[in-house]
């Protein structure tokens with residue numbers, strides 16, 4: 061297969077499963093897609109990569125009938141079609157699994173599949189029929205879900221399997237997945253890949269939007285790179301490499317590893333944050349946090365490694381004042397908080413202590429989607445003198461807020477720059493840059509960051525890592541929680557590992573290898589065995 065300048069892969073006789081030709085789409089001043097052509101062979105996995113805001117989601121939303129293209133044409137299996145809405149897309153055998161699931165929490169998995177697809181979904185006979193069809197589909201594809209469980213009680217990996225199952229049940233032969241691994245643990249990711257390979261074997265065509273180039277190399281047959289709304293290249297996977305893709309996406313070489321010049325570690329640097337005996341049970345049978353002790357010093361980045369769901373989220377919540385523990389003491393910014401004897405830290409007092417927090421879930425906790433971007437850019441900091449005006453600072457200074465937001469957008473390359481646009485209209489990566497810009501902006505002495513680069517493109521990952529290092533070099537203590545081991549290794553000066561709500565190990569970066577971290581991440585009852593293995597690793 062040869063390199064294509066446009067988005068076409070040579071035909072092998074059969075018509076392509078999907079053929080998009082010269083698709084253009086504009087939102088106001090933003091040209092989201094510009095004469096995009098893309099051809100996807102049936103029964104293959106086709107990757108779609110590109111910087112945040114490159115136009116990938118828009119293109120797939122057009123294929124799924126969610127948006128109408130301003131111009132251009134679509135053919136499915138060689139037949140020209142008009143896709144006016146997602147119902148029509150489903151009828152054409154197109155299914156889409158969004159980044160944010162479209163499920164009803166209070167219904168069972170079975171009811172969620174039937175909702176909207178089966179007119180008689182409330183009848184027992186219909187339920188029996190659908191259940192047996194789903195069971196057959198699960199056996200065939202390996203997509204196991206608990207059909208009677210309530211959606212609200214299931215982990216994200218299972219919800220994603222349910223979404224795929226739902227699409228297949230409705231007859232999807234073409235499956236669009238928008239950043240499916242962004243919310244998955246490494247184990248769930250492996251499981252998903254197994255499933256996708258099985259689906260490809262049974263002839264399903266898969267379109268995969270992702271920022272993770274390793275995943276593209278592991279799974280895809282071909283990959284298209286988009287930049288600024290246009291297709292830059294489409295190549296067979298055997299003709300490309302992560303470096304080639306990175307360069308095509310960003311238009312320059314990208315360095316993602318650890319800088320060769322590591323920061324000098326100063327064990328005597330001032331202490332910025334100390335916690336001891338931190339425990340959180342919150343009525344659960346198994347404690348969420350158990351006797352956590354941790355210190356953060358000025359000028360260091362401490363990485364928290366671990367399989368998601370082992371207390372990292374709760375640790376950030378407790379340290380940022382979003383949640384009070386049942387036991388523990390915290391020293392921060394010259395103040396002391398004791399869970400047993402007084403009120404715990406609150407987000408407002410955390411900011412007074414110059415602790416900033418970039419939450420893991422930016423949609424739920426980092427921004428208000430219905431607010432314009434300039435409001436998101438000051439959220440939580442609106443009471444700073446900087447943002448007040450009038451006698452005793454009684455009024456909010458909107459002009460100042462807008463000009464600061466514009467400066468943040470410029471500094472963090474948030475695209476588009478127009479901060480009057482609604483926060484929800486920005487692509488995921490640009491939303492993340494905006495939240496980071498806000499939190500870093502007030503020169504914190506402690507920064508807590510959850511999943512700093514989730515959903516962020518590689519150019520922006522490089523930029524965000526540089527920003528976090530610069531903050532560290534300016535004397536800030538940074539705590540980074542990330543489910544990406546590569547990220548932990550690239551950023552941290554010291555790594556702590558969490559498992560089952562406890563800290564199971566701590567390593568200086570010089571002692572860190574993936575094997576050692578992996579052993580500590582698995583360390584529970586077998587700690588002694590693991591400790592012995594660790595000596596040899």
Ligand SMILES: Nc1ncnc2c1ncn2[C@@H]1O[C@H](COP(=O)(O)OP(=O)(O)OP(=O)(O)O)[C@@H](O)[C@H]1O
Nearest residue numbers: 087092112113114115116117118485486487488489
């Ligand atoms: N409904 C909308 N209204 C206005 N602008 C929009 C809308 N949807 C997308 N955009 C803009 O169109 C451009 C392309 O966005 P799109 O979400 O397609 O990018 P993407 O490549 O999927 O990005 P990411 O990787 O961050 O998800 C961006 O500049 C975005 O802000």
